Amino acid sequence: MDKTETLVAKANILIEALPYIQKLYGKTVVIKYGGNAMKNEILTRTILQDITMLKYCGVNPIVVHGGGPDISAMLKKLNIETQFVGGLRVTDAATMEVVQMVLCGKINKDIVAHMGALGGKAIGLCGKDAGLIRAHKKCAPDGTDLGFVGEIDSINIQLLTTLSLDEYIPVIAPIGVGENGETYNINADTVAGEIAAAAHAEKLIFLTDVDGIRRDPGDPATLISHLTVDEIYQLIRSGVVDGGMIPKVEGCIRALEEGVARTHILNGTIPHPILLEIFTDQGIGTMVTDDV
Numbered sequence: 001m002d003k004t005e006t007l008v009a010k011a012n013i014l015i016e017a018l019p020y021i022q023k024l025y026g027k028t029v030v031i032k033y034g035g036n037a038m039k040n041e042i043l044t045r046t047i048l049q050d051i052t053m054l055k056y057c058g059v060n061p062i063v064v065h066g067g068g069p070d071i072s073a074m075l076k077k078l079n080i081e082t083q084f085v086g087g088l089r090v091t092d093a094a095t096m097e098v099v100q101m102v103l104c105g106k107i108n109k110d111i112v113a114h115m116g117a118l119g120g121k122a123i124g125l126c127g128k129d130a131g132l133i134r135a136h137k138k139c140a141p142d143g144t145d146l147g148f149v150g151e152i153d154s155i156n157i158q159l160l161t162t163l164s165l166d167e168y169i170p171v172i173a174p175i176g177v178g179e180n181g182e183t184y185n186i187n188a189d190t191v192a193g194e195i196a197a198a199a200h201a202e203k204l205i206f207l208t209d210v211d212g213i214r215r216d217p218g219d220p221a222t223l224i225s226h227l228t229v230d231e232i233y234q235l236i237r238s239g240v241v242d243g244g245m246i247p248k249v250e251g252c253i254r255a256l257e258e259g260v261a262r263t264h265i266l267n268g269t270i271p272h273p274i275l276l277e278i279f280t281d282q283g284i285g286t287m288v289t290d291d292v
């Protein structure tokens with residue numbers, strides 16, 4: 001291949017993205033970046049590059065991040081025991097302080113700084129900023145006292161719209177604020193689902209540590225590329241979808257209820273998962289929609 005042919009081949013790759021960019025131009029894409037997918041700095045960089053690239057293509061990404069493993073590691077260092085009930089961390093006052101420090105003080109600021117270094121105007125927020133996520137104490141179905149675990153009442157979507165229109169990329173830590181200023185710990189998947197629903201986003205993407213939903217959770221060859229909401233309910237009932245996957249599919253269902261067209265569960269431990277999903281025909285991972 002001579003120099004011109006190489007340049008034309010490069011240009012063609014860019015041009016292939018055009019129809020996908022046209023479809024998403026000016027639309028909102030909510031991306032949940034899970035703690036289990038955040039472990040490798042080089043891969044994290046490719047994800048933050050993808051998000052920055054989306055913004056420069058005229059798409060409005062909103063990022064919600066997790067950080068469960070980092071919270072657990074910090075609690076362990078501090079000799080604070082941690083317990084999960086139904087996938088939610090039982091959060092007493094001491095745990096809440098650590099959750100807030102790790103999510104808002106460390107992970108949120110690290111993501112914002114990395115995205116800033118890549119040229120993205122990332123702005124770090126938690127639910128306390130301008131009442132972004134209002135919440136009240138959540139009651140577990142079995143009556144367990146979950147402490148400061150929150151249930152979402154409302155999302156200040158106007159704040160996110162304003163920031164997106166001003167070219168910012170909101171990066172949100174999943175902490176809610178109560179009526180009297182209480183701090184609440186909320187599962188990041190739940191926050192992402194509610195924000196996608198409130199924003200009437202075009203897409204909701206969960207980046208996790210598996211390639212999507214599998215018929216046999218231990219066997220990568222059983223990846224399911226498309227599921228409807230009815231099929232998801234069957235998979236939950238049969239125990240195939242379990243543990244940390246449950247809040248993700250619930251987030252998908254919540255977003256679909258509010259008119260979000262497509263929701264996806266993707267592997268965040270491979271390079272450029274977002275661009276691969278958005279800018280290629282085949283897509284990757286599992287797509288959940290409300291019809292066939």
Ligand SMILES: Nc1ncnc2c1ncn2[C@@H]1O[C@H](COP(=O)(O)OP(=O)(O)O)[C@@H](O)[C@H]1O
Binds near residue numbers: 037068208215
């Ligand atoms: N049917 C399934 N297919 C794939 N993974 C599943 C399934 N059911 C449960 N899981 C589990 O869900 C996990 C992802 O959730 P989680 O660990 O909470 O990730 P994150 O930190 O990204 O939120 C997977 O690592 C896997 O162990």
Ligand SMILES: CC(=O)N[C@@H](CCC(=O)OP(=O)(O)O)C(=O)O
Binds near residue numbers: 087
């Ligand atoms: C109530 C509750 O469980 N909150 C989560 C918030 C962080 C989170 O959801 O992080 P991942 O997405 O990495 O799991 C926690 O304390 O771990």
